Amino acid sequence: MSKMLTMITLQQQLNDNTNGIGWEDGKTKQGKIIDWKRCIYLESAELVESYPWKHWKNIDARVDYENIKIELVDIWHFVMSEMLRVNKIEGKSLSIEELAREAEQIISYIVANREEDYYKQIESIEKFIKELFCNFNLDNFIKSYFELNIKLGLSFDELYKLYIGKNILNQFRQDNGYKDGSYIKVWSGKEDNVVMQEILDNLDNITPENLVNELNKRYPKE
Numbered sequence: 001m002s003k004m005l006t007m008i009t010l011q012q013q014l015n016d017n018t019n020g021i022g023w024e025d026g027k028t029k030q031g032k033i034i035d036w037k038r039c040i041y042l043e044s045a046e047l048v049e050s051y052p053w054k055h056w057k058n059i060d061a062r063v064d065y066e067n068i069k070i071e072l073v074d075i076w077h078f079v080m081s082e083m084l085r086v087n088k089i090e091g092k093s094l095s096i097e098e099l100a101r102e103a104e105q106i107i108s109y110i111v112a113n114r115e116e117d118y119y120k121q122i123e124s125i126e127k128f129i130k131e132l133f134c135n136f137n138l139d140n141f142i143k144s145y146f147e148l149n150i151k152l153g154l155s156f157d158e159l160y161k162l163y164i165g166k167n168i169l170n171q172f173r174q175d176n177g178y179k180d181g182s183y184i185k186v187w188s189g190k191e192d193n194v195v196m197q198e199i200l201d202n203l204d205n206i207t208p209e210n211l212v213n214e215l216n217k218r219y220p221k222e
Helices: 003-019 036-048 065-089 096-107 118-133 138-152 156-175 192-202 208-218
Strands: none
Touching: 003 065, 003 096, 003 156, 036 065, 036 118, 065 096, 065 138, 065 156, 065 192, 096 138, 118 138, 138 156, 156 192, 156 208, 192 208
16 A cells, blocks of 8 residues: 555545544534635644744744644645545545545656745745635645645655654544543643654654554553
């Protein structure tokens, strides 16, 4: 199974488990409206907040490159969800395998380099948001997302590793009370995203099973 196929498969499973079968129609099993584009642009705004762009506040702050990677992975969850929604609702009706091959073909044509100037990186994020709302085309948007990753320094292999981690973390959150508000997001002074990344950095063999075991070991019980 290719990395792209693995990620899209896991995203379909996560959405099915979290939102209920048929979420592609635009509502969760509880009747809440789903808007993946809104999810994408709000996560993109959080991505911008990883930069010390404010001229009036914390002017000596540094770019949080680790959080940039996490935010890009969060956005990828929603980009894939929109891919799956469009595929089912708007007429393509491809299998997940075909959808993955199509995405792989789209990104194979990308030519981009990392932006070293963080102001230009922010401009790239804003261009990405603009493509979300102006003459939206899903294939072009997928390409734009991966161009953004390159410009901000996230490789495809890093995306895959972090996505697997975050996918399992999202499921872990759901299993531990995320929807009813009982989930504990800060563990011993660290946000769960940070703990997850530390686990990934120290695991040689990353599988869903051993990642869940490590999360369970670290999750505060009270």
